[in-house]
Amino acid sequence: MAKKPKNKRRDFLQLSTVTLGAVGTAAFIWPFLKSMSPAEDTLAAGSTEVDISAIEEGQSITIKWRGKPVFIKKRTKDEINAAKMVQASDLRDPQDDADRVQKEEWLVLVGVCTHLGCVPLGQKVSDMKGEYDGWYCPCHGSHYDTSGRIRKGPAPKNLDVPPYTFLNDNTIKIG
């Protein structure tokens, strides 16, 4: 019986040593895992200013922002109306056109399909624009409408709208 307290003391020492070792190992691993996250200079990739004065109605340009394509489109009256006509509740990712634009004629989108990251077609006149006359992703067949909302195909979400501000009537700052 005299042995028992001694054993408990030994158990405690063993357990605390192993625990400390495990915590120490985890703490040692953390910097290695964290080093794989985007570096500070990547995070600081920042913003881009774009001159939009030359874009005609119905025309769309692609610019590069943080390594991704961003679509800036000056929509026609028909396209705006088509986007507004849709009931948000009918959509896979319900969103009104008004929530996706700051000025009706200017649509700004991250041009990356929300399925598996391809760049949808529809920027050039000759491109396929899909069944909803917006954008069409050639990889796995997702169709986006004139507001960049997903209408058909495997993509789960609408094309992202990046943060942007109108510096004046002719300049947009993205990011």
Added chain:
Amino acid sequence: MDKNRKVHQFKNPVLNWIEFRLPIISYFKKEYGDYPMPKNCNYFWSFGALATITLVTMIVSGIFLAMNYTPHTDMAFDSVERIMRDVNYGWLMRYIHSNGAAFFFIIVYIHIVRAMYFGSYKYPRELNWILGVFIFLLMMATSFLGYTLPWGQMSYWGATVITNLFSAIPFIGEGLKTWLLGDYNVGNATLNRFFALHYVLPFVIFGVVGLHVAAVHVHGSNNPDGIDIKTNNDSVNFFPYMLIKDTVAMCAFGVAISAVIFFGPNLMAEVDNYIPADPLVTPAHIVPNWYLAPFYAILRAVPDKLGGVLLMFGAIVILFVLPWLDRSKVRSCNYRPIYKWFMMGFFVNFFALGYVGMLPAEGLYLLIARVGLLYYFGFFFIITPFVGWIEKPSKLPLSISDVYAKNIAPNIGGGEKGIPSPAMQKDTNL
């Protein structure tokens, strides 16, 4: 230490000196010299050796390519072109490496087909099978990482599509993807780490291959009749018999791969990968390497992002539990009159999936992919357990030597092939 340890004695005193300190000589003698191979093993059993040889070839050619490759988005594509045009024999290294990868998969697929058809995954070799599937997974990861390195259009967009698969995981998906890429999209950080991982993973594969071989040597190799070695009469020593046989197989393989390397080095390459990567333009038609196409077909057959990703990974993970899904104790499909046909159907189906995986996912191709998907999972979850339960296997030979006794004897009594077994007749009732 154990002073009474019995030390093997060799004629060569140098070997004895080593053996006394590290018993590696007797180990190699036991595992690669006297190791008994069932004497009925056919050339299907050479593909393990071929795979090992290919792995070594890939590692060697890869090391030499790495000496001239630059893992930076601005320079990667040009450095590969420099290897092709300016580096002495660079073109040969690269064509060996790129076609070697394709042949590695051909060999491993045949190796897997052999294991499935002849029931090598069954007791007592389940762990061996699991290690094999693990090697297959590592190979797929390694080949994907390597395909990114030339930094052509297919490299870039293949990497984008595959890493985006992770974003399908609820809640943590986006964060996980960013962590894997080291950026918000495939970029320089991604290329750098893919190169580092592509360099190290083959050595991990090499280690697991060591375990895989060690595991099969514990209970010995399976054979076309799926029965155990009972006497010395049933087997031949690895050296020299199997070594020579594997060498013959290696020569045939060398002819086949040389024909491709020297006369059609781009047969299995995608034209788009000779266009430098452009993050703003997606190629009209993204295709995976053919050896990953069956899984890509499964991904695209499902009209839901998360569902497609889960089924694609599930198609590989399911292989791990095959030994427990199959309830039949008979290993070789040669003695399983019903399951044999479903098994062959599985191989044809896998091939068909790969074919449609390379084509656009629409119309008839999409339909074939969906039927193929159903058969793929149906084979594992329904056919394999169910057939094992109802099927009456043909009579197994008493021993491996017995197989030869039957084959050599004239067909007086009517061999197994002549008279349909009761199980065959039962087949028609299905």
